[in-house]
Amino acid sequence: VLAASAALAVSAAIWLGCLHFLYRPAAGEFRAPEAPSLRARGLAAHHLALWTDPDSRSAEIGRMRATCQEWDFMGRTFLVLGLADMALRDPGLESSCLQAIDAIVDETLHIEHERGFTFFLLPYGHDEASFIAKPPRSIFVDGEIALMMGARRLVREKPEYRGPMRERIEFMTSRMSGSPVLCAESYPDECWIFCNTAALAATRMSDILDGTDHSEFFRRWVATARRHLIEPRTGLLFSSFNLAGRPCDGPEGSSIWMAAHCLQLIDAEFARDQYARARQELGRSLLGFGYAREWPVSHVGPADVDSGAVVPVLGASPSASGLALMGAAAFDDGKFYGQLTASLNLAGFPSERGGRLRYCASNQVGDAVILYSTVLGPLWRKAGGPAEAEGARP
Amino acid sequence: VKRPVWLRLLLPERVLSPLGLLTRAGVLVLAFLVLHACGLREYTTLVTGTAPGGGRVTESAVMLAIAYVAGYAGAVAAAPIMALAALLWAAGLLLLGRERPAGPAQS
Numbered sequence: 001v002l003a004a005s006a007a008l009a010v011s012a013a014i015w016l017g018c019l020h021f022l023y024r025p026a027a028g029e030f031r032a033p034e035a036p037s038l039r040a041r042g043l044a045a046h047h048l049a050l051w052t053d054p055d056s057r058s059a060e061i062g063r064m065r066a067t068c069q070e071w072d073f074m075g076r077t078f079l080v081l082g083l084a085d086m087a088l089r090d091p092g093l094e095s096s097c098l099q100a101i102d103a104i105v106d107e108t109l110h111i112e113h114e115r116g117f118t119f120f121l122l123p124y125g126h127d128e129a130s131f132i133a134k135p136p137r138s139i140f141v142d143g144e145i146a147l148m149m150g151a152r153r154l155v156r157e158k159p160e161y162r163g164p165m166r167e168r169i170e171f172m173t174s175r176m177s178g179s180p181v182l183c184a185e186s187y188p189d190e191c192w193i194f195c196n197t198a199a200l201a202a203t204r205m206s207d208i209l210d211g212t213d214h215s216e217f218f219r220r221w222v223a224t225a226r227r228h229l230i231e232p233r234t235g236l237l238f239s240s241f242n243l244a245g246r247p248c249d250g251p252e253g254s255s256i257w258m259a260a261h262c263l264q265l266i267d268a269e270f271a272r273d274q275y276a277r278a279r280q281e282l283g284r285s286l287l288g289f290g291y292a293r294e295w296p297v298s299h300v301g302p303a304d305v306d307s308g309a310v311v312p313v314l315g316a317s318p319s320a321s322g323l324a325l326m327g328a329a330a331f332d333d334g335k336f337y338g339q340l341t342a343s344l345n346l347a348g349f350p351s352e353r354g355g356r357l358r359y360c361a362s363n364q365v366g367d368a369v370i371l372y373s374t375v376l377g378p379l380w381r382k383a384g385g386p387a388e389a390e391g392a393r394p
Numbered sequence: 395v396k397r398p399v400w401l402r403l404l405l406p407e408r409v410l411s412p413l414g415l416l417t418r419a420g421v422l423v424l425a426f427l428v429l430h431a432c433g434l435r436e437y438t439t440l441v442t443g444t445a446p447g448g449g450r451v452t453e454s455a456v457m458l459a460i461a462y463v464a465g466y467a468g469a470v471a472a473a474p475i476m477a478l479a480a481l482l483w484a485a486g487l488l489l490l491g492r493e494r495p496a497g498p499a500q501s
Contacts, residue, residue: 308441
């Protein structure tokens with residue numbers, strides 16, 4: 001028994017210590033310096049196939065909507081951002097990417113028009129009368145639609161989107177300006193930092209595209225956020241709060257990585273500070289594998305639709321870890337990106353068929369986030385983001 | 395009761411022997427390959443709270459996902475550790491010259 005225990009202990013130490021070398025991606029496997037990597041192309045091929053085959057798309061979207069209606073919408077946003085970056089990285093892909101982007105944006109606008117913005121909200125947001133601000137609107141939907149239009153227009157101008165995008169931006173900024181914390185509702189009396197920072201990023205894109213200037217508004221927004229929206233123990237932005245600025249949820253991994261990324265277009269220093277804090281409070285590695293917690297150690301919340309199934313003891317969240325890929329890529333954190341992609345190779349259960357790649361442990365929105373993390377950079381740089389947005393290359 | 399030959403080869407009675415560890419490592423890998431061949435990889439989407447076929451997440455789907463992840467952990471982590479331990483142990487025994495690595499036990 002002693003000999004067996006000793007042999008097993010030594011073997012475990014050797015194997016577990018070396019396991020990450022087997023799963024660590026090769027240089028350029030996920031993020032290539034110029035053109036999209038093979039992984040990016042495989043993920044994009046899977047998504048484009050979904051958008052050209054109505055049955056497959058309907059099945060995939062239905063699968064997600066059964067759990068979370070938001071994912072249907074967010075999957076569109078991240079896919080559009082990913083395709084826009086692919087088009088900018090490889091001009092040969094521009095035509096097919098723009099065709100897909102237009103199909104996604106047009107269909108999203110059609111759904112919003114026919115079924116209302118609440119179609120993309122969780123059931124507790126379906127009662128429009130519960131929204132405090134009138135007429136009821138969700139900055140979750142407005143912000144991300146504007147972001148999609150902005151991404152499309154930054155790749156190549158589309159005159160049909162110019163007016164609708166400007167209208168949306170003007171409405172959003174006016175509504176945000178009317179709140180004491182310069183944020184608008186995503187849900188009734190519930191403002192999410194994810195959505196409001198996405199709206200800010202879209203506004204910045206509009207400034208670049210349309211020659212408007214919201215720099216003063218951005219300065220006020222950051223100053224207000226620093227004063228009212230920071231959780232004191234961690235220094236991280238609250239993930240949600242009411243219109244008056246009273247916090248609903250503390251900092252969350254499923255919000256902060258996206259918020260920091262969007263803030264790169266607004267205030268690079270503030271964005272980097274938020275990323276560094278998120279990395280310290282939420283980013284973890286174990287035996288060379290990276291993951292992200294949904295909550296800081298000092299603030300534990302319940303596992304919910306945003307966090308996904310949280311791994312006990314470690315507190316690892318699939319949503320937070322997926323979005324951390326985007327954060328690490330955006331802030332040129334090659335070490336963390338490498339650790340996270342090692343985890344993705346280990347526990348994402350990739351499935352590759354006919355040049356199409358997807359992760360079985362993920363879903364459409366998760367795969368879209370992964371795709372975006374593999375190509376992000378050129379779009380943000382075009383929108384006036386810092387050079388570091390060119391991003392991590394493990 | 396005399397165990398059939400295939401069972402003695404597959405699972406030697408002496409678990410705590412190099413060959414015992416090695417064969418059990420093989421069994422773990424085999425078990426995972428069976429789960430994989432049955433298409434249970436698709437059930438890992440439950441990690442995100444998404445049901446593989448749409449609709450609500452059922453208990454049976456959760457059990458299948460757990461079975462696949464456990465099988466995967468067995469094949470990726472436990473089996474290599476056991477195989478490596480078997481090799482180290484066998485090497486140790488040879489070096490010490492105390493005895494040869496034990497084969498399948500005779501019933």
